[in-house]
Amino acid sequence: MTNKTIPGGAFTFAGTSLTVNRVGYGAMQLAGRDGDKMVWGPPRDIPGALAVLREAVASGVNHIDTSDYYGPHITNQIIKLALHPYPDDLVIVTKVGGRRGADGSWLHARSRQEIIVPYMRICAIWASMF
Numbered sequence: 748m749t750n751k752t753i754p755g756g757a758f759t760f761a762g763t764s765l766t767v768n769r770v771g772y773g774a775m776q777l778a779g780r781d782g783d784k785m786v787w788g789p790p791r792d793i794p795g796a797l798a799v800l801r802e803a804v805a806s807g808v809n810h811i812d813t814s815d816y817y818g819p820h821i822t823n824q825i826i827k828l829a830l831h832p833y834p835d836d837l838v839i840v841t842k843v844g845g846r847r848g849a850d851g852s853w854l855h856a857r858s859r860q861e862i863i864v865p866y867m868r869i870c871a872i873w874a875s876m877f
Contacts, residue, residue, distance in 0.1 A: 767810040774813040784851030800829040
């Protein structure tokens with residue numbers, strides 16, 4: 748990706764050399780809807796979702812906020828399908844500690860196995876609390 752000027756400038760995380768553009772992409776709405784279950788299942792237009800992600804990165808977005816419980820598991824799979832191999836400067840930020848109930852509810856994860864994201868092919872995980 749070439750460096751692009753994005754509104755809001757850039758932000759460097761304290762104590763690190765990790766810098767991201769302030770305008771990122773929130774992946775929650777990549778998932779679909781199943782009746783009353785919001786953020787559940789695949790989107791109606793998967794090619795459109797892939798195109799949105801690719802255009803966001805091409806436009807200078809270099810960080811994506813996601814979570815494995817969006818879908819559940821759907822948004823991370825779409826991100827990988829659209830962008831892997833990931834650009835060197837792309838930062839994927841995820842939230843852990845949650846899971847989805849069969850009824851679409853938002854629940855706390857109970858074990859390490861419930862928060863592992865094995866299929867993303869992530870190179871590094873930084874844990875931070877701000």
